[in-house]
Amino acid sequence: MNWLYDFTYLTQSIHESLSRNFEQGTVVLIEMILVGLAFMILFALLGLVLVYAERKVSAFFQQRLGPMRVGKWGTAQTLADVIKLLMKEPLINKNADKFLFNLAPYIIMITAFMTMAALPFAKGLQALDFDIGLLYISAVSSLGVVGILLAGWSSDNKYSLIGALRSGAQVISYELSVGLSLLTIVILTGSLQLSVIVESQANGWWIFKGHIPAVIAFIIFLIASTAETNRGPFDLAEAESELTAGFHTEYSGMKFAFFFLAEFANMFIVSALGATVFLGGWMPFHIGGWEVFNNIMDYIPPIFWFFGKVSFIIFLMMWFRWTFPRLRIDQLLTLEWKYLLPINLMNILVMAFLVLMGWYF
Amino acid sequence: MEEIIHDQELESKEYFINMGPQHPSTHGVLRLVLSLDGEIIKKVEPHLGFIHRSIEKMCEHDSYTQIVHLTDRMDYLSCHINNEAVCLCVEQALQIEVPDRVKVIRTIIDELTRLSSHQLWWGVMGMDLGAITTFLYGFRDREMITDIFEETCGARLTMNYNVPGGLFFDIHPNFQKRTKDFLDYFKKKLPEYDTLLSDNVIFTQRMKGIGILSKEDAISYGVTGPTGRASGFSCDVRKHHSYMAYDRVDFKEILDTEGDCFARYKCRINEMWESMQIIEQLIDNIPEGDYKVPTKAVIKLPKGEWYQKVETARGEFGVYIISEGQKSPYRLKFRSPGFSNLSALDHMARGCKIADLVAIMSTLDLVIPDIDR
Numbered sequence: 246m247n248w249l250y251d252f253t254y255l256t257q258s259i260h261e262s263l264s265r266n267f268e269q270g271t272v273v274l275i276e277m278i279l280v281g282l283a284f285m286i287l288f289a290l291l292g293l294v295l296v297y298a299e300r301k302v303s304a305f306f307q308q309r310l311g312p313m314r315v316g317k318w319g320t321a322q323t324l325a326d327v328i329k330l331l332m333k334e335p336l337i338n339k340n341a342d343k344f345l346f347n348l349a350p351y352i353i354m355i356t357a358f359m360t361m362a363a364l365p366f367a368k369g370l371q372a373l374d375f376d377i378g379l380l381y382i383s384a385v386s387s388l389g390v391v392g393i394l395l396a397g398w399s400s401d402n403k404y405s406l407i408g409a410l411r412s413g414a415q416v417i418s419y420e421l422s423v424g425l426s427l428l429t430i431v432i433l434t435g436s437l438q439l440s441v442i443v444e445s446q447a448n449g450w451w452i453f454k455g456h457i458p459a460v461i462a463f464i465i466f467l468i469a470s471t472a473e474t475n476r477g478p479f480d481l482a483e484a485e486s487e488l489t490a491g492f493h494t495e496y497s498g499m500k501f502a503f504f505f506l507a508e509f510a511n512m513f514i515v516s517a518l519g520a521t522v523f524l525g526g527w528m529p530f531h532i533g534g535w536e537v538f539n540n541i542m543d544y545i546p547p548i549f550w551f552f553g554k555v556s557f558i559i560f561l562m563m564w565f566r567w568t569f570p571r572l573r574i575d576q577l578l579t580l581e582w583k584y585l586l587p588i589n590l591m592n593i594l595v596m597a598f599l600v601l602m603g604w605y606f
Numbered sequence: 607m608e609e610i611i612h613d614q615e616l617e618s619k620e621y622f623i624n625m626g627p628q629h630p631s632t633h634g635v636l637r638l639v640l641s642l643d644g645e646i647i648k649k650v651e652p653h654l655g656f657i658h659r660s661i662e663k664m665c666e667h668d669s670y671t672q673i674v675h676l677t678d679r680m681d682y683l684s685c686h687i688n689n690e691a692v693c694l695c696v697e698q699a700l701q702i703e704v705p706d707r708v709k710v711i712r713t714i715i716d717e718l719t720r721l722s723s724h725q726l727w728w729g730v731m732g733m734d735l736g737a738i739t740t741f742l743y744g745f746r747d748r749e750m751i752t753d754i755f756e757e758t759c760g761a762r763l764t765m766n767y768n769v770p771g772g773l774f775f776d777i778h779p780n781f782q783k784r785t786k787d788f789l790d791y792f793k794k795k796l797p798e799y800d801t802l803l804s805d806n807v808i809f810t811q812r813m814k815g816i817g818i819l820s821k822e823d824a825i826s827y828g829v830t831g832p833t834g835r836a837s838g839f840s841c842d843v844r845k846h847h848s849y850m851a852y853d854r855v856d857f858k859e860i861l862d863t864e865g866d867c868f869a870r871y872k873c874r875i876n877e878m879w880e881s882m883q884i885i886e887q888l889i890d891n892i893p894e895g896d897y898k899v900p901t902k903a904v905i906k907l908p909k910g911e912w913y914q915k916v917e918t919a920r921g922e923f924g925v926y927i928i929s930e931g932q933k934s935p936y937r938l939k940f941r942s943p944g945f946s947n948l949s950a951l952d953h954m955a956r957g958c959k960i961a962d963l964v965a966i967m968s969t970l971d972l973v974i975p976d977i978d979r
Contacts, residue, residue, distance in 0.1 A: 303738075306739055307738075307739050307741075307742040307743070308742060308743075309742065403623050404623070407645065411645075477736055478736060480736065484736065484961070485630055486630050486631040486733065486735070487631065487960050487964050489630060567738065567739050568737065568739060569736070569737060569806065569808055570735035570803070570806065570809050570812065571735055571737075571808075571961070572808055572812070573811075573812055573959060573961040573962065574959065574961065575959065576808075576812070
């Protein structure tokens with residue numbers, strides 16, 4: 246069971262056994278394929294689990310049972326949906342730009358994959374660990390909007406176009422807040438490398454150690470990342486009561502499923518990012534100085550800590566979605582530019598002051 | 607230099623969007639042609655006729671008892687009140703005075719219908735604004751009323767409980783108890799509606815100051831019901847031209863002066879409280895007596911014209927009958943509240959955004975079969 250606590254052993258042993266049998270170049274290639282496969286499996290699993298979770302959570306909020314027929318407690322419902330979507334005819338509008346139309350879902354999927362590569366899932370379980378990890382994630386995740394814009398533009402549908410343009414305005418604005426709220430913590434850690442950020446929380450998570458500015462940053466991060474993933478109450482890009490289905494109105498079959506999957510994958514990614522930066526990532530709940538308590542907490546493997554925290558944030562996001570009404574586009578932009586951004590900038594100043602004075606744990 | 611800037615200035619053109627006939631928030635097959643400048647609405651043009659079933663023409667070939675059954679296919683959410691309007695009109699023509707028992711039962715069921723309609727409206731409005739959960743809460747509470755209807759009338763939606771001269775049959779023995787149970791239950795639930803939507807910052811910001819309809823405009827467009835009363839237009843038929851047992855109960859006509867979406871919302875929420883109050887006053891005082899005045903098997907109205915209006919959940923519903931002394935009317939005209947309320951939509955929505963249009967339509971509480979007939 247040792248590997249469950251530190252994945253470095255596992256990855257090292259795989260690497261060594263591969264190196265013994267193959268050349269250097271082949272080893273890298275095989276490892277890349279293995280990592281890619283692992284992410285694909287994770288992606289598929291995430292889709293299955295999160296879609297089911299959202300349906301069940303929403304059902305319980307709405308005093309329903311949710312899916313109950315396919316499998317025990319409806320657990321196989323998502324699988325059945327996937328089969329249905331696979332068998333559906335992929336329809337394309339006559340006047341649609343076919344190349345861009347087909348390209349758009351893949352762009353969204355690819356960005357989701359690329360972002361996932363830098364996430365630290367557990368100790369030693371991270372595909373890419375480089376010194377600008379946080380910057381890389383925020384840069385790559387903003388590429389997703391290109392896919393949405395292309396989807397809206399190429400569909401030859403005005404609803405799609407309005408949805409896509411709304412989404413463009415929204416994602417570009419809220420990225421600022423996501424970036425700035427993450428920067429607030431970077432001031433504390435002094436590093437953009439995700440593994441270093443996690444290690445720096447060994448004596449307590451930043452949300453506890455960073456005083457009020459960290460809490461404010463976390464709340465802003467929650468709001469802004471919900472907006473960035475186009476989820477309710479910020480789902481203006483889809484807004485089914487206004488724009489039928491927004492940018493993916495014209496998509497059907499598996500291409501629609503890609504958008505759907507990407508939404509859940511993005512939700513997972515921002516939650517993972519929030520968990521890593523604010524809630525200590527895979528780091529167990531530690532209180533500096535309490536050795537016995539810390540040792541007990543260490544018995545729970547890091548990967549469970551990570552997924553536990555992520556599912557907590559995901560649950561928060563679902564809670565928002567199934568409670569609040571949708572914002573209007575001008576209110577959305579007002580919220581960002583007139584409230585979140587100034588608060589965020591002030592918050593960074595306060596945090597910088599705190600760090601300068603050394604007033605944090 | 608200035609010329610160059612002028613040349614390069616982007617010209618924005620209006621474009622059209624067909625909202626409907628298949629659209630999630632037109633609540634049926636209403637087609638709205640929107641002229642848009644970006645997100646801002648320049649003009650809204652409603653196109654009707656997608657669910658036109660020529661009910662008025664059909665009425666010219668049906669007997670008066672049959673006409674009653676057609677009316678609950680119009681505004682299916684206040685079907686009992688529609689039925690009642692026809693019955694009242696026929697009773698007025700035949701000069702039948704229905705027993706007190708019928709009056710009270712009709713009034714109670716009227717108000718239950720109004721409650722269930724407003725519950726559904728509340729749920730659907732939340733959904734239009736993106737809060738899908740309200741939809742199921744609204745339906746959950748409405749379920750209790752439909753259960754009461756089912757027990758008494760045998761139907762849940764199109765009840766057909768009224769016949770000219772009284773009621774189809776007497777109320778179920780459980781009716782009073784279940785209605786009281788429902789009132790106890792819903793009195794606890796209605797404040798929850800406020801917690802979920804009325805006090806929500808996002809909700810109030812999307813509602814306040816949107817789709818303002820002044821009192822003068824409300825009167826000139828003929829907007830009635832909660833929509834008109836939210837603009838300060840005192841138009842409650844129950845108060846001004848009292849029918850059935852409304853003159854013996856104590857209730858307030860909910861009036862507001864704002865005329866925006868939030869006022870319309872508040873108006874309906876408060877109307878639910880008033881409806882509950884009306885039912886409470888009557889439910890223990892249902893007089894004994896017959897539930898029906900015997901009428902002839904084939905009702906023939908004397909030659910003449912009659913008009914009867916009632917207050918449905920959406921506003922003033924009128925029935926105008928011209929009889930030539932035959933078993934079916936020579937001409938029958940329904941004045942439906944939805945049609946007049948819809949006519950004010952363009953006036954209210956100009957200059958708003960697409961999301962506002964959805965909010966305005968929700969607070970108008972349109973039922974499309976009522977508009978098209």
